[in-house]
């Protein structure tokens with residue numbers, strides 16, 4: 001068997017645009033398959049724009065970008081759903097269907113991503129809920145769950161298709177510190193099981209507590225803690 005050592009993300013001299021406005025310029029970095037990376041920067045500095053470019057919601061107009069085996073400069077619209085299947089995407093606001101049970105929320109994604117076999121769908125649904133610590137919640141409606149539990153369902157949904165990378169935009173932003181810590185530990189556990197994670201956050205406590213690599217959007221550039229001068233703290 002051949003194991004690929006190709007990074008899961010590789011950007012080279014990329015320019016991140018919102019329309020015709022360049023938000024970040026000359027962005028080059030890679031993320032390896034087992035990495036955990038924080039993405040930081042002031043409000044409006046470009047974190048979400050960078051993440052959107054990675055999941056092909058914004059086009060990559062300049063430079064090179066490869067993610068989970070797809071080339072972001074040449075990806076076709078019809079290929080974007082396939083790219084997104086290889087990425088798990090987790091936002092701050094939970095975006096669950098509020099009128100469907102947890103199980104139905106997960107089945108919806110399974111059906112939309114091509115699953116057909118009902119017994120395989122059921123076991124996958126149970127498996128991801130167990131993984132996020134919500135084995136007993138399949139029949140609950142989202143409003144019967146706490147904020148932290150709803151975020152766990154969103155993470156379970158992101159894991160359905162065994163993504164090689166999880167992109168998370170402020171996933172703990174709306175949660176109490178204790179609940180946020182539990183969610184963060186879940187991300188760590190998922191990372192240890194072999195999924196790369198890129199997490200945008202404003203939570204400096206997390207950065208102090210967990211010394212992962214940091215990418216920082218700053219004045220139109222992306223600074224990498226791995227290559228930044230050690231005498232200049234990144235935050």
Ligand SMILES: Nc1ncnc2c1ncn2[C@@H]1O[C@H](COP(=O)(O)OP(=O)(O)OP(=O)(O)O)[C@@H](O)[C@H]1O
Nearest residue numbers: 018019023041042043044045046047048049050217
């Ligand atoms: N849909 C859009 N159309 C035009 N400009 C936008 C759009 N979304 C964001 N921008 C602009 O792009 C810049 C970067 O915004 P972005 O949302 O990427 O920042 P951010 O670092 O994620 O901020 P926050 O921490 O507040 O989420 C900002 O100047 C913003 O005004």
